[in-house]
Amino acid sequence: MAYRRTEAVVARLTETRERIVDAALALVARHGYGGTGIPAIAAEAGLSTGALYRYFPSKAELFDEVFRRGSQREIDVCAEAARQPGPARERLARVVEVFARRALKGRRLAWALLAEPVDPLVEADRLRYRLPYRDIFAGIIEDGISAGEIAPQDAVLTASAMTGALNEALIGPLAPQAKRTDQDMLIAGLARFCVQAVGPDPRSSRKDRP
Structure with a gap:
């Protein structure tokens, strides 16, 4: 008869796996991928190195899970912000x-998620995880078009450009060697860029007509 894991065993394995990922995420947030090793993660999780490898056969697989977990948290927060009521430009x-x-508050983790050199496995996920951000912006733009607040346009194209621009604009300020910048000015400039990217409010031009 084949061995079947009991619910208690499955729960214990799941809890241990979660503890490993949480420990790795905490260390990456402090030291980045390059400064985080498997022995340190195992110690943080209260495991031996050998036990950790039973859950994640390679460092790349563990870091890929860390990347996906950290990225999804940020996506969820942004999606919640997008759901708040208000005009499209205000929501953007x-x-x-x-x-x-x-x-900018979690600079080390943000650098790891956005730009730190990583294994190809993580880099592939990095590209895929831009799509949810694009979809968040595209959804707001489409809402604005439907409400007559934004002129008709290719919402996905505009949102893709916004997502790429935001990532590129933050790489410099987030880099480990970067000097501290005026965060409020930087954030205001990024918000202004994205709002202007959707074009002028078509209702304003209609009001100016005789």
Whole structure:
């Protein structure tokens, strides 16, 4: 008869796996991928190195899970900000501010998620995890178009450009060797850029007509 894991065993394995990921995420947030080793993660999780490898056969697989877990947390926060009521441009600015302010507050983790050199496995996920941000912006833009607040346009194209611009604009300020910047000015500039990217309010031009 094949061995079947009991619910208690499955729960214990799941809890241990979660503890490993939480420990790795905490260490990456402090030291980045390059400064975080498997022995340190195992010690943080209260395990031996050998026991850890039973859950994650390679460092790349563990770091990929860390990346996905950390990225999803940020996506969820931005999605919640996008769901708050208000005009489309106000919602765009709110999401940009939430994204940028959280990145600048947790600089080491943000650098790891956005730009730190990583294993190809993590790099592939890094590209895929840009899509949810694009979809958040595209959804707001589409709402604005439906409400007549934003002129008709390719919402996905505009949102893709916004997502790429935000990532690129934050890489410099987040870099480990970067000097501290005026965060409020940086965030305001990013929000202004994204709001202007959707074009002028079409209702203003209609009001100016005789």
